[in-house]
Amino acid sequence: MNDKLDRQTLQKHLAQLPLTHPERRAAVVPLMQSLQAERGHLDDRGVEEVAQVTGLSTTEVEELATFYSLIYRHPAGRHVLRVCDSLCCSLQGADRLLQAAEQYSGVSLGKISPDGAFSILPSICLGLCDQAPAALLDGEAVGPLNEAALQVLLRRLQEVD
Amino acid sequence: MEAVLTRHIEANAPLDLEAYRSVGGYRSLDAAFARKPEEIIEIVEAANLRGRGGAGFSCGLKWRLRDADAPRPRYLVCNIDESEPGTFKDRYLLYGGPHQIIEAVIVSAYALQAEKAVIFVRGEYGKGGHGLHxxxxEAEMAGLVGSNICGSGFDLQMEVHISGGRYICGEETAMLNAIEGLRPNPRHKMPRPSVKGLWQHPTTTNNVETLVNVPHILLNGADWFRALGINSGCGPKLFCVSGMVHQPGLFELPCGTPARELIFEHAGGLAEGRTLLGFIPGGASTAFLLPEHLDVPMDFDPVAKAGSRLGTASIIVLDDTTCPVQVTLNLMRFFARESCGFCTPCRDGIPYLAQILATIASGEGRAEDLVLLEELSGIIALQSFCAFAPGAMIPLISSLQCFHDHYESHIDTGCCPFDAVNKSGA
Incomplete structure (x- = not known):
């Protein structure tokens, strides 16, 4: 846990600091996002690195990492499907869709498929109520979904990898 | 009404700088720089542009509340953290027309004489945020953002902050904490952000839909803007309609358009044989309205008079196959999950309400539970730190009033009547 960042990595991270802000800690969210994009999740080393660059303690970084729903402190699948379970999607069958996703894939919500290809997460309103029931696949909108479309989508994820 | 805000919105291929300029984009910069900042605030105030993020506060007045001689640096924060269930209007603006947002932020920052602008984008709209970045x-390269914009002497730094993702970050002061790298709890009401906001500097926060109106007001005048609305409303308005309708979608129409027209004409009405149970007019934290309210103009004051709020002007339609207890339970679970956890009444109270509602929804509730829900909702709304919990209590209290019979029948019959109906109908 004590390994210091090498100069090059530190420079790369510093280059992402928002220039308009007077304090380094403003970079904490962009840094967590950038490390997660590289590694699939924010690992323990990442928490240390973010703390070093921003001047925050690891506890403070941990507090933020666990507060934000889009920062993963545990490994996730290579593809992440976030299925909306808020009102408009729920009215259009999101609850059944989430059940079907678990049944079809055999993977519980929040877990990783055995081949590491995907994770399925329930999500609050994604702002896709006009495409309900909707989901975000690696940040891209998909919807309206039904059980058949969901099966095709999950199968494709496994094949692509 | 001809589209104003969505006229050049291209969802899959937003206009780049050159294309946006070729359709008249960035023309409002000349119109702005030719005026004194104070004059722009006067025009916006005369236009009666009211905040489109939900509160409906006068934009011009909000700008005036930040002293003209406030110490520097001053910040303008543009809010694109839309996460209110039922609301997706800002997504269209972000993904479909980033340059329209940049233009709006430039002229608004000029009016406020703010030299730093941060555009806060919800994490789920990250791809749109990267497009905006x-x-x-592109705008910086063209001299539209940065130092001495278009030779005006006005300097503006602009950046995008993509959120780590939580509903509370859309609250004005939680957003400031999020940008500063602090835990995004809402701050104390005083001092106001206009005095001590981002990094303790004077800060003005506006929803993105509010701001994108400003260039059009500058180019066409306050009278033109006011005349675009109907039934006392002013200007164009982005309406979202979703839920149990044929064609959910975003509709740009005169502010003041009645709910009936939105639901039955633009969104295609309900499925055949269904009747309207009610609707939520302005996103998840607004009170339910009933079929008798269909002709209420969707504008701030008329919707308030009808007992609800225009909020984000996002209508969620419920039909007679929808169980209002389940709907309310879904909303309470949303709020329970999204509570920031800072104060106890909200953190512990809302999950408790959701638990009681779940009991009633499943048919295992007792008559005392309804009394408990009413009592607790009042206590939680009064005792919590910020506006989140009171907002969460609004649909609950309203649901208990509007759909009281439904709650009673769940308790009396020991089951959800809609389960039986939907199963036999399906």
């Missing part, structure tokens, strides 16, 4: 870089 690229568009800002």
């Amino acid at each position: 690229r568009a800002i870089k």
Whole structure:
């Protein structure tokens, strides 16, 4: 846990600091996002690195990492499907869709498929109520979904990898 | 009404700088720089542009509340953290027209004489946020953002903050904490952000839909803007309609358009044989309205008079196959999950309400539970730190009033009547 960042990595991270802000800690969210994009999740080393660059303690970084729903402190699948379970999607069958996703894939919500290809997460309103029931696949909108479309989508994820 | 805000919105291929300029984009910069900042605030105030993020506060007045001689640096924060269930209007603006947002932020920052602008984008709209970032870089290269914009002597730095994702970050002061790298709890009401906001500097926060109206007001005048609305409303308005309708979608129409027209004409009405149970007019934290309210103009004051709020002007339609207890339970679970956890009444109270509602929804509730829900909702709304919990209590209290019979029948019959109906109907 004590390994210091090498100069090059530190420079790369510093280059992402928002220039308009007077304090380094403003970079904490962009840094967590950038490390997660590289590694699939924010690992323990990442928490240390973010703390070093921003001047925050690891506890403070941990507090933020666990507060934000889009920062993963545990490994996730290579593809992440976030299925909306808020009102408009729920009215259009999101609850059944989430059940079907678990049944079809055999993977519980929040877990990783055995081949590491995907994770399925329930999500609050994604702002896709006009495409309900909707989901975000690696940040891209998909919807309206039904059980058949969901099966095709999950199968494709496994094949692509 | 001819589209104003969505006229050049291209969802899959937003206009780049050159294309946006070729359709008249960035023309409002000349109109702005030719005026004194104070004059722009006067025009916006005369236009009666009211905040489109939900509160409906006068934009001009909000700008005036930040002293003209406030110490520097001053910040303008543009809010694109839309996460209110039922609301997706800002997504269209972000993904479909980043340069329209940049233009709006420039002229608004000029009116406020703010030299730093942060555009806060919800994490789920990250791809749109990256597109906006690229568009800002394009605008910087063209001299539209940065030092001495178009030779005006006005300097503006602009950046995008993509959120780590939580509903509470859309609250004005939680957003400031999020940008500063602090835990995004809402701050104390005083001092106001206009005095001590981002990094303790004077800060003005506006929803993105509010701001994108400003260039059009500058180019066409306050009278033109006011005349675009109907039934006392002013200007164009982005309406979202979703839920149990044929064609959910975003509709740009005169502010003041009645709910009936939105639901039955633009969104295609309900499925055949269904009747309207009610609707939520302005996103998840607004009170339910009933079929008798269909002709209420969707504008701030008329919707308030009808007992609800225009909020984000996002209508969620419920039909007679929808169980209002389940709907309310879904909303309470949303709020329970999204509570920031800072104060106890909200953190512990809302999950408790959701638990009681779940008991009633499943048919295992007792008559005392309804009394408990009423009592607790009042206590939680009064005792919590910020506006989140009171907002969460609004649909609950309203649901208990509007759909009281449904709650009673769940308790009396020991089951959800809609389960039986939907199963036999399906």
